[in-house]
Amino acid sequence: QKEVEQDPGPLSVPEGAIVSLNCTYSNSAFQYFMWYRQYSRKGPELLMYTYSSGNKEDGRFTAQVDKSSKYISLFIRDSQPSDSATYLCAMNSGGYQKVTFGTGTKLQVIP
């Protein structure tokens, strides 16, 4: 079983839709949770960074962590064609432990 599971998609939604991207994980030691966005032929860029459980909002993006269920989500409101990219979840247990990434979900927002 992989430490981090993420549906690869692709996920196609119409412009303006609310998008929900999710990851599950098995390592209960994970405390730091990140979402990266990766455009085609580019490196990943950090979108959201949260610690422990709860919600964090930044503009149209909301990151949600449920440690009891080992489940994290990224919500995108009012999705735009420019949001079309692959979204990678990532997490680690703190200190200088390596960051573990999901395989990424490819999102396409249709105009």
Place this chain on the structure above:
Amino acid sequence: SAVISQKPSRDICQRGTSLTIQCQVDSQVTMMFWYRQQPGQSLTLIATANQGSEATYESGFVIDKFPISRPNLTFSTLTVSNMSPEDSSIYLCSVEGTDYNEQFFGPGTRLTVL
């Protein structure tokens, strides 16, 4: 945020040869990381490179296959040695931001081995 460049951006190489990938950062950083990204697979950490010390390799990666240099605080190289088609992948370098978990990535080097 750091600006990172990588050279080459892509290459096609023959089996048995070696390729050195360069990573340049626009500011001094302590930790640099090298990742491999294969289709349908997650980003996999190859090694962590600190200036002035030997690189630390993750399980499954060895120095003979992926030698790394870190001559100063803004530059690193990763060599993929004695390549086989299984080494075809995107190789990414990244650097630590204000926090260990906040990493800035380069654009990647797309390697195809024939």
